[in-house]
Amino acid sequence: MSHAITSDSVLLDAVRSIRWAARKRAPGGLSGDHLSRVLGISPEFTEYRAYRQGDDTQRIDWKLLARSDRAYVRLSNDRTLLPTVLLVDASASLAYPTATLEKWHYARQMAIGLAAAAHGSGDPVGLVVATTGGALRLPSRTRRGVVQDISRVLGAIVPAGDSEMAPMLATLRPVARIVIISDFLGDSQQLLRNAAYLNSAGREVHAVHVLHAAELDPPRNTALMTDPERPHIKRPLTENTRRQYIENFRVWRETLAREWRMTGAYYTQVVTTEAVSRSIRLVAAPGMDGQK
Numbered sequence: 001m002s003h004a005i006t007s008d009s010v011l012l013d014a015v016r017s018i019r020w021a022a023r024k025r026a027p028g029g030l031s032g033d034h035l036s037r038v039l040g041i042s043p044e045f046t047e048y049r050a051y052r053q054g055d056d057t058q059r060i061d062w063k064l065l066a067r068s069d070r071a072y073v074r075l076s077n078d079r080t081l082l083p084t085v086l087l088v089d090a091s092a093s094l095a096y097p098t099a100t101l102e103k104w105h106y107a108r109q110m111a112i113g114l115a116a117a118a119h120g121s122g123d124p125v126g127l128v129v130a131t132t133g134g135a136l137r138l139p140s141r142t143r144r145g146v147v148q149d150i151s152r153v154l155g156a157i158v159p160a161g162d163s164e165m166a167p168m169l170a171t172l173r174p175v176a177r178i179v180i181i182s183d184f185l186g187d188s189q190q191l192l193r194n195a196a197y198l199n200s201a202g203r204e205v206h207a208v209h210v211l212h213a214a215e216l217d218p219p220r221n222t223a224l225m226t227d228p229e230r231p232h233i234k235r236p237l238t239e240n241t242r243r244q245y246i247e248n249f250r251v252w253r254e255t256l257a258r259e260w261r262m263t264g265a266y267y268t269q270v271v272t273t274e275a276v277s278r279s280i281r282l283v284a285a286p287g288m289d290g291q292k
Contacts, residue, residue, distance in 0.1 A: 004275050005105050008151050012116055014277035020117040020284040022082050022177070023266060024204045082204075083140045084118040085126040085175045086111045086150070087168060089182035092132075094159040096212055101159070103212040106272045107181050108154040110208055113280035114179055116147045126175075127153060128168055130182075132161025135168045140175070166190035169198070177204040179283070184209055184256055192259055199264030207260045208283055209269045215249065216271065218242055 006014075051060060051071035059073035088111050094104040115125045119142070126140030127150045136157075138149060165180065166187045172178050178198065180191070184207070195205050218237060235241065253269065260267035270279035 004273055005102065005109060006276070008109065008112055008155075011109055011113055011276055012147070014275075015113045015116050015280050016120065018117040018281060018285050019121045020084075020114070020123070021121070022204060024202065081123050081142075082118070082121075082176045083124045083126070084115075084177040084179065085128060085140060085172055086115060087128045087130065087165060087172065087178060087180045087182075088154065089163065089165060089180075089186070090129050090131045090157050090159045091163045091186055092160050093183050093185045094210070097214070102272055103183070103210060104159050106212075106270070106276060107183075107210045108157075109276045110181050110210065110270065110279060110283075111154060111179075112147065112151050113276060114181075114208075114284060115150045117280060117284040118177070119147050123177075125150070128172070129153065129157060130163040130165045130168055131157065132163050134163075135171075162186065164190075166194050169194045173198060173201065173203070175203065177206070179206040179208060181208045181210060183211065188256065192263055195260070195265050196263035205263070205265040206283060207265050207267045209253075209256070209267065211253075211269060211271045213271055213273045216246075218245065 051073050056073075061072050065071050088107060090104075094107055095101050096103045111127070115127070118125045122142065124140035124142045125146050127136075127138040129136040136153065138146075138153060141149075164187050165182065169178070169180065169191060180195070184191070195207070198205050220239075220242070237245070257267050257269065266283075268279075268283045270282065
């Protein structure tokens, strides 16, 4: 297995300092670390507005009222929590290579590390795993131990079969931040449509595209390529077909990245040769690596 993947405990130590700030203003709700779309009464003053009947009297600036004989309320940006759900693909294409499941372990650790980053910022974190038998869910929680719960659930899964993520994504509309971790070899078009809808509703959607290094540059000693989700489909890999595959795969990745960004989502490609902790920073704290 690649040295990019470590034990879960080592990974959690490596990402302990990451704080995952919201990329969009979050919906108002419970008090937290993220700027809310709702104006409130936090200490961070923003502006004055003339008092209107029904306004909270706690917002009135009484000193200004005494000086001007007119009532004004102080407006400020409330701080709120950002409930986060990780939607993880556990279809057969993640079970690569079959001897080590390295691609799956990388995706699994991406989910664990991002859960830790969100939880470290005080946000509720939940999990939805797209399996061939349907959705496996852990509800969003802030309690201590939620990251370990996510690690335990993912650690018991062996990717298999085909799974549709788009219907599961559609159920996450109430969630403020949604992170899709997948290789996007399945129902990508419906997934894109659902993501566009969620973004238009003000949700923060991240698409984390997991790639194995051998998918980018297949070993030359490979004689036959097999579709993991459709094992009956096999293709011989000659030098010519290898070159064509590499080019087609490059074009597909560029198209996919463009389509995700057009939905308003934050798209990040991660490769199994990169340290997982660095890939987590690319998603949760891109400025820490000097990249967007």
